[in-house]
Amino acid sequence: MSTLLQINASIHADQGQSSRLASRFVEAFRRHHADSRIVVRDLASEAVPHLNAERFAAFVSKPHERSAAQSDVLAYSDTLIAELKQADVIVLGLPMYNFGVPSQLKAYFDHIARAGETFRYTASGPVGLLTGKRGYIFAARGGLYAGTSLDTQTTYVRDFLRFVGIDDIEFIYAEGLAISPESKASGLAKAEAQIERLAA
Numbered sequence: 342m343s344t345l346l347q348i349n350a351s352i353h354a355d356q357g358q359s360s361r362l363a364s365r366f367v368e369a370f371r372r373h374h375a376d377s378r379i380v381v382r383d384l385a386s387e388a389v390p391h392l393n394a395e396r397f398a399a400f401v402s403k404p405h406e407r408s409a410a411q412s413d414v415l416a417y418s419d420t421l422i423a424e425l426k427q428a429d430v431i432v433l434g435l436p437m438y439n440f441g442v443p444s445q446l447k448a449y450f451d452h453i454a455r456a457g458e459t460f461r462y463t464a465s466g467p468v469g470l471l472t473g474k475r476g477y478i479f480a481a482r483g484g485l486y487a488g489t490s491l492d493t494q495t496t497y498v499r500d501f502l503r504f505v506g507i508d509d510i511e512f513i514y515a516e517g518l519a520i521s522p523e524s525k526a527s528g529l530a531k532a533e534a535q536i537e538r539l540a541a
């Protein structure tokens with residue numbers, strides 16, 4: 342039985358275009374893999390707090406030095422990481438907001454990047470520990486950026502996921518959603534057309 346983790350990063354929760362595409366993929370995946378377990382983490386419905394010095398101090402604290410508040414921060418981060426560790430397939434709904442990733446996703450990334458848990462330092466550099474997973478990223482944008490230098494989102498998300506060991510990933514783009522109704526329809530259709538093949 343495989344486990345699929347769907348992460349929605351849209352401020353519109355499951356109504357965002359990126360979340361809807363991710364959900365369409367999950368439906369198709371479920372059809373092809375009837376015994377799969379689906380877990381949904383919606384970053385709008387349950388926001389991850391921004392990382393601050395106090396929370397980061399909890400990450401690097403020694404067990405015997407931890408306050409109750411720091412233990413809570415660690416337990417929360419552990420829960421997010423455990424969800425990832427248990428997942429064989431990760432599906433991310435990724436909107437572009439103001440040329441970058443949603444701050445909700447950045448906060449989530451900041452809570453799952455933990456030395457010794459999701460990556461470790463070695464003499465030859467950092468090594469990701471979340472290996473053996475496949476990722477599908479549904480990127481929704483108002484404009485057209487894929488393949489251009491303005492698309493810093495793709496490199497950032499790819500680099501971050503690779504850093505924690507998730508390097509087998511595919512981006513599916515739904516672009517031009519704010520240009521015109523026709524452009525929106527064709528942008529969504531192009532992304533949807535890939536779903537069945539990818540989920541099989």
Ligand SMILES: Cc1cc2nc3c(=O)[nH]c(=O)nc-3n(C[C@H](O)[C@H](O)[C@H](O)COP(=O)(O)O)c2cc1C
Pocket residue numbers: 351352353356357358359360434435436437438439440441481482483484485518519
């Ligand atoms: C606050 C905000 C900022 C946005 N900034 C951009 C942007 O920089 N570039 C772009 O192409 N589209 C931008 N858009 C359009 C979104 O990328 C588009 O609406 C997309 O569908 C968002 O994904 P979602 O529907 O899953 O939330 C922005 C939308 C919002 C609400």
